[in-house]
Each structure stands twice: as C-alpha cells, then as structure tokens.
Amino acid sequence: MRLKITDARPATSDEWDNIWANCDYATYFHSREWSEVWQKYTYGKLAPAARLITFSDNKSALLTLSTLSTLSTQWLWNGLVTQYVLSPGGTFGGWLSVNELSNNHSSLLYEYISTHFKNLTWRLNPYNPLEANLKINDIENDQTHTLNLRNGFESIYKGWTKGHASGSRKAQKAGVEIREAATLKDWEDYYETYEDSLQRWGESASTSYEWRFFQHIYDLSSSNIKLWLAIYENQVVAGALCLYAKTHVCYWHGSALEKYFNLRPVNLLMYEAIKDSCTHGYQWFDFNPSGGHQGVKAFKRSFGAEELSCPIIKRNTKTIRLARRVLSLAR
DSSP states (O other): OOOEEEEEEEOOOHHHHHHHHHHHHHHHHHHHHHHHHHHHHHHTTTEEEEEEEEESSOOOEEEEEEEEEEEHHHHHHHSSSOEESSSSSGGSSSSSSSSSHHHHHHHHHHHHHHOOOOEEEEOOTSSSSSHHHHOOSSOOOEEEEEEEOOTTHHHHHHOOHHHHHHHHHHHHHHTTTEEEOOOOOHHHHHHHHHHHHHHHHHHGGGOOOOHHHHHHHHHOOOOEEEEEEEEEEEEEEEEEEEEEOOOOEEEEEEEEOOGGGOOOHHHHHHHHHHHHHHTTTEEEEEEEOOOOOOHHHHHTTTTTTTEOOOOOOOOEEHHHHHHHHHHHHHH
C-alpha cells in the first residue's frame, strides 16, 4: 500500500514535549520552551502552532511550527495572510519523530509543508539526516560549526589550536573560575557583559536582544538551559548560554568584557562547557551559525569544529511581497 498522510492536526503541549524529549535529532530550538520564550518576547506576534502529522503506517512526526503576525499582514490584509517559521530566531526547525522515518515519509512531509505553508522561513536541521538529504532549489546556503563528542573530551582537547589550549590554562592560573548562573543577579551581570560586547561590535552585530529576552529564559527555570559564567575577583567577566536537548548542546549566545580579554576567560568557559557536555553523554556541541562573520568562523574552527550545512528556506507569496512594498511606501 502506498504511504500517505492520513491526519494532520494541532499537537498538544504534552505531545510536543514528549516527542521533543525523546527524538535523537532534536535541538533545543525545536522545543516548546523556545517557541514560548519568543511568544513572550514578541508580545504574541510569534505564537506556537505545532502540528502532528500521522501516516498510513501509523508512524507520526511533529512539525515545530510557529505563526508570525507582522505589520504587513495585520495592517493591509487584516491577518488573512499567515506567515510561518519552523523555529523562531532563524534557528534549526523542521520535524521531530520518535519513529524511524524513511525517505518516503520525508518526501510527504516536505510536500505537506510546501503545500500548506506558502509564507515560510525554515532553517534545515543538520542533525536530521532526512532533512539534510532533501533536494531543494530555492535555498540560501549556510553552515554551523559543531564538535562530535563521541570520542571524548581528551580527544577533542587535543584538536584545539595551541592558542586555545594555552588560553584556558592561562585563565585558570590567573584565578578565573567557572560556574553556572544560579540567581537573577547572575543573569543581570551577564547581560552587562553583553551590553559591553554590543558597544564593541557596533553595526557589525548580527542581532541585539533586550534584557526581557534573558529574563524570559531565566523565568523558565529550565533544566535544559545553562548559563556558564567566568568569574574573576567576584565579577562576571564572560558568559556562555548553552541550550540542551537529548543528544545536542548549542552554545547559542556568548559575551565578554573587553577589559578582561587578556585573561582568556572565554577559552576556559569553552573548556568547561564542552567537558561537561562530554561527561553527561551528549553527542554534539554546536557553536551555531556565524552570521557570515569570517572571524567568528575561524574562532570556531580553532576548537576543531567541523562545518555542517544548515541552509535556509525563505518563501513568500506575491501577496506578502506586495504588502511589504506597500508598507514600505507608506512609511
């Protein structure tokens, strides 16, 4: 019997959480937590809308969708045109499953997504082999850098450049200590290092997040989130925000005070965060895409990280494109 989709409906919160927690190729960005943080941060403009797809062989997959309401859709067409993202913030999206899916399942899922979500942004998940093998023409190439942790920390550490290895030792000798953030004050101190970094980066910064975003993350009190802090003389001098899934860790956000660069706190942060990931049995430590910054890519490669393709699909109907042009002229 030919495989087909037999049902597609909104997923419950429990279904989303259970499938995410048990899917080997899930990243934190596929989680309900991540979507709901963005819902709060955007004052509801982004809203979780995951769908559960069931096949004729009784296997199923979860699409980690969110809807996006923008001025172009609200103002001109009164919300009649819906935009979708398969994960907020330009992060890995797609589908999750606890079943072993085939290329036939993958083709049906891609056909369903293409048919039902015309206005779509989707960064493919490089840890899902079926997504990685999709043949898609209208796509923007991009890469992430990742460490395969299966061979253990000592093997990874040997692959670091001399500068990184000596930098972590220098930080230790200087008295830099690494610990996890535990209080709201810790998160506020980290945000101060981020503000210092934003001033330094200037217009070259790929993104800029308000304090509210980190407040929402802190409020989750989630075991899937760790903010690693570098402390020197009782002051937070650098930090690394890592997000955890079943097998995957992502170093999603980091910053440091320029005044303390000479102590190399970031090197020691990476040492401890990567070592901890190995100790707890994770398979991947992902440095995240680099926003086109070549210096950032070089920094990640110096840890021995390898490139994985994670291209982006951006599709908009003529209606959305026209709405944006009209809105631009109105402004």
